[in-house]
Amino acid sequence: MARRTATPPGPPEDFTEHIIDVDVSHEMQGSFLEYAYSVIYARALPDARDGLKPVQRRIIFQMAEMGLRPDRAHVKSARVVGDVMGKLHPHGDASIYDALVRLAQPFSLRLPMVDGHGNFGSLDDGPAAPRYTEARQSPAAQVMTTGLDEDVVDFVPNYDNKLTQPEVLPAAIPNLLVNGAAGIAVGMATNMAPHNLVEVIAAARHLVAHPQATLDDLMRFVPGPDLPTGGKIVGLDGVREAYLTGRGQFRTRATTRIENVTAKRKGIVVTELPYLVGPERVIEKISEGVKNKKLVGITNVVDLTDREHGLRLVIEIKTGFNPDAVLEQLYRFTPLEDSFNINNVALVDGQPRTLGLRELLVVWVEHRIVVVRRRSAFRLAKRTERQHLVEGLLIAIADIDEIIQVIRTSDDADAARTRLREVFDLSEPQAEYILELRLRRLTRFSRVELEKEQAQLALEIAELTAILADDARLRAMVSAEMADVARAHGTPRRTILLDSAGTGATSIGATNATPLQIEDGPCWALLSGTGLLARTGDDRAPTRAGDRHRHDALRSSVLATTRGDVGAVTSHGRLVRVPVLHLPALPPTDGAPSLSGGVPVSEVVALEPGERVLALASLDADAPTLALGTAAGVVKRVAAGDAPANKDAWEIIALKPGDEVVGAVAVSDDDELVFISSEAALLRFGAATVRPQGRLAGGMAGIKLAAGQRALFFGATSTTALDDEDEPGYAVVTIAGSQAALPGTQPGSIKTTPFAAYPAKGRATGGVRAHRFLRGEDTLLLGWVGLAPPRATGAAGQPLPLPPVDPRRDGSGVTLPAPVHAIG
Structure with missing residues (x-):
């Protein structure tokens, strides 16, 4: 086939016909390649340096040019x-507004680049028209464009x-x-998961200091994605595969808890959904599942979401059905569990x-090293130029009378400039600057x-010359600026990482009224360092698992029964009743159970704002007394088994305003109690010196504080363990x-010391020093x-290495590679 073209007819004498034969297949191939090139490079794929597509980069840059800073009006x-x-x-x-809307949506980006005012849409609804919404730069976007006027790109x-x-933004973030990306090009696509800013910058700083760092080293800082909507990531093998190859898959789960909807009926409350899943889609899938008989035991779904309390979906369960079994079915047949395919193309x-x-x-x-180097070179040139002009001004002020005489006797400005250069040995810029000088600059003060x-x-x-000449100083400067960004814009992790989903009821069975039965038996209730609750499938004690835990560390454990209750001791001095049946059962293993199969404390325990769960306690009548220590240094022993039968939560210590409980542990008279203060003092004294008190008592003096x-820590040691030759004894860890x-951004310096190195003191004394501070340190972090x-x-439960044991009780610590969240 051929395409025929002709020039438009002109005057008869100028008419010339041109017929061009073109191969259609060749024409289509060339046109398609041009289109594909345009889509790939100018539309769909982000630049790996600033993580932005061209339209996003142009929006952020133009908003900076318009002066739409965070402190200006929308x-x-x-x-x-x-x-x-x-x-x-x-x-x-349309394409520009769609990109602007996504940059402003907090459920799409982990760190929004646009501060939107108005209806910018939801996961189920689109945004209002651009004439109804307002926008300006967010603080993060301002950091992305900082330095554009200093020739950094x-x-x-x-x-x-x-x-x-700009070809690319400086991108200090x-x-x-952090924000991920999604785009479909021609023959390729990208789909990247968001991450936590503090974790990513910590890994980047480690890479700056150790350019040969391996993937395992970096995953100590970035254990997995951190999604804007929270939820849980189940299974980390796909995440590691994606971190290694750029492609992988992981499953995301909604955050749920089981509550009493009425006095006799339970419901599943959903407070966080998987990434990019809206509540209306979930409700629609549940309705379809009920109609198709895939889901049974559900009576109603109520959406109680509002701006004040956030997402809240209540799935009401029929009487006689096990909520855990219904939840497993919801995970299978609805978007309460979804998959995310990672394809890191940039x-x-x-x-x-x-x-x-x-x-x-x-x-x-x-990219950041190049930006900082170019910025330093630009600043060096500017300051050198200014220094040259200042030297000329000082010459002019020293010889001001002669300067004025030369200028007055010159015919014009060019002659004056030439004579100034000849008489005073000035450069042309210096002479020009002196000619433009205002007389008020000639005072002594100037x-x-x-x-x-x-x-x-x-x-x-x-300083700038030294930075440009020394690569180590340049890298140190880049690392320091990264730390400043993390400190200014970092937020805590929202998504919980789980190695596995745990176990639970796997089927509901027939639609009759017979509930799924879970047999009663002895088990251990467990609390992890990252705030996960779980139970074991038998009565084997998990407390001596040590390094055999694959994920997370054990903070507290108590022997219980599957259908019994345990108490959760909180920082507000309350004891909250927790049914053990509400805790997920960990799969049986030959060694220690993996605590990553647990659920967050907030899903099981109703906490007040700012309240934390510190330990678990037995509610049996013959249980040992519970010892409590507070931040103000108060100690108290109380009978935890003396629980009100008709209450789900009750106070066990009367706290003074501003005080909070920092530790709780079951003790006997033969045990010793231990305080560690923020000024690095450790005090150990006998538990027998603290008499048990009633639930409403306020306790007595435990440690004397400056x-x-x-007080940072309160716990106890058993003399039986200290005397047993088969036991390794107790250790003291200070950071x-x-x-x-x-908080949570500095690794600090850590020291591990045998507990026996610390002598016992009397109650209400100051104890002995447990850690010598290095330069820049003034407090204990943990x-x-x-x-x-x-x-x-770490914060996501990933294991962190500890230094060898230091026998000195008052020695200094060893710098950590990453911040420690918990020790167990």
């Missing part, structure tokens, strides 16, 4: 869309060559990992590549100011750091006493 989204379309992105207002022409735009040096976690971090770290400025410029030039100090740092060997974990 403007109509239509105005932003118009400016972006008219100056940078001539592809229609290259600028390229816009579509009509009248303006310029690792946006591609542009690197203009080419699409599939990247693992290490490669993504390397690209961003190298000379003092100029001399100070000259000295300051000399210091800054020396002004402004507080020191700075009070000025953001203290712990327990059976050796101790186990440290």
Whole structure:
């Protein structure tokens, strides 16, 4: 086939016909390749350096050019869309507004780049029109554009060559990992999961300090994605595969808990949904499942979501059905459990590549090094130029009379400039600057100011020169700036990582009224360091598992029965009744159970704002007394088994205003009680010196604290364990750091010491020093006493290495590679 074209007819004498034969297949191939190239490079795939597609980059840049900073008022989204379309992105207002809306949605991005005002949509509904919504930069977007005026990136022409735009943003935030990305190009696509900013920057800083770090090293800091809507990630094998190869899959689960809807009926309350799953979609799938007989035991689904309390879906269960079994069916047949396919495709040096976690971090770290180097070179040039002008000004002020005489006797400005250069040996910029000088700058005070400025410029030039000449100093500067960003914009982890889903009822059976029965029997109720609750399938004690735990550390355990109750001791001095049946059963193993199969405390225990669960306690009448220690140094023993039969929660200590419980443990008169304070003092004394009191008593003095100090840890040791030759004894772990740092961001220095190195003192004394502070340290971040060997974990339960035992009780610590969240 051929295509025939002809020139338009003109005057008869100028008419010329041109017939061109074109191969249609060749024409289609060329046109398709041009289209594919445009989609891949200019629309669908993000740049690995700043994690932005071109339209997103142009929106953020143009908002910065418009001065829409976080401290300014919002403007109509239509105005932003118009400016972006008219100056940078001539592809229609719909595509620009869609990109702007996603940048403002907190359920789509872990760290939104646009601060939206108005209806920017939900997971089930679209946004309002751009004439109804308003927008401005978020603080994170301002960090993304910082330094654009200092030649840190290259600028390229816009579509009509009248303006310029940045080829890539400086991106002080690792946006591609923090916010993820999704896009469909031609022949390829990208789908990247969001992560936690603090964890990603911690891994990047480790990579800056150790360029040869392996994936396992980096996963100590980034154990898995952190989704904007929270929820749980079940199974981490797919996550590791994605971090290694750039492709993988993991399952996300909703956050649920079982509550009493009425006096006799239970319900499943959903407070967090999987990523990008809306409540209306869940309700629709549940309705379809009930109609198709795939789901039984459900009477109603009520959406109680509001702006004040957030998401709340209540799934009412028929009387006689096991809520745990119904929940398993919901996971199977509804989006309460969903899968996320990771496909980390991004542009690197203009080419699409599939990247693992290490490669993504390397690209961003190298980009930040280039940005900081270019910024330092720009600042050095500016300060050198200014220093040159200041030197000329000082010459002018010293010889001001001659300067004025030369200027007055010159015929014009050019002659004056030439004579100034010849008479005073000035450069042309210096002479020009003197000619434009205002007379008020010639005062004595101005000379003092100029001399100070000259000295300051000399210091800054020396500093910048040293940074550019020393790669180690440049990397240290990049790492420090990363830490500042994490401190300013970091938030706690929202998504819980679970190695496995645990076990539960797997089928509901027939639709009769017979409930699924769970046999009663002895078991252990467990509380992990990251706040997960679970129970074992038998009565084998889990407390001596040590390093055999694959995930998380054990904080507290108590022997119970499957259909019995245990008590949860909280920081507000309350004891909350917890049915053991509500805790997921861990699968039986030959060694220690993996605590990652548990559920968060908040799903089982109704807590007040700011309240934390510290330990579990037995509610049996013959249970040992419960010892409590508070931040103010108060100690108390109380009978935990003396529980009101008609209450689900009750006070066990009267706290003074501002005080809170920091530890709780079951003890006998032969045990010893231990306090560790923030000033690194450890006090051990006999439990027999503390007489048991009633539930409403306020306790007695435990440790003497200095002004402004507080107790960090309270626990107990058993003399039986200390005397047993088969037991390894007790260990003391202390971590020191700075009070000025953001909690959870500084690793600190750690020390592990045998408990026997600390002498016993009397109750209500100050104890002995347990840790010597290094420079920059002024407080203990964490203290712990327990059976050796101790186990440290991060915020997501990942294991962290501990240094060898230090026999010195008052020695200093060893710097940690990552922040420790819990020790067990």
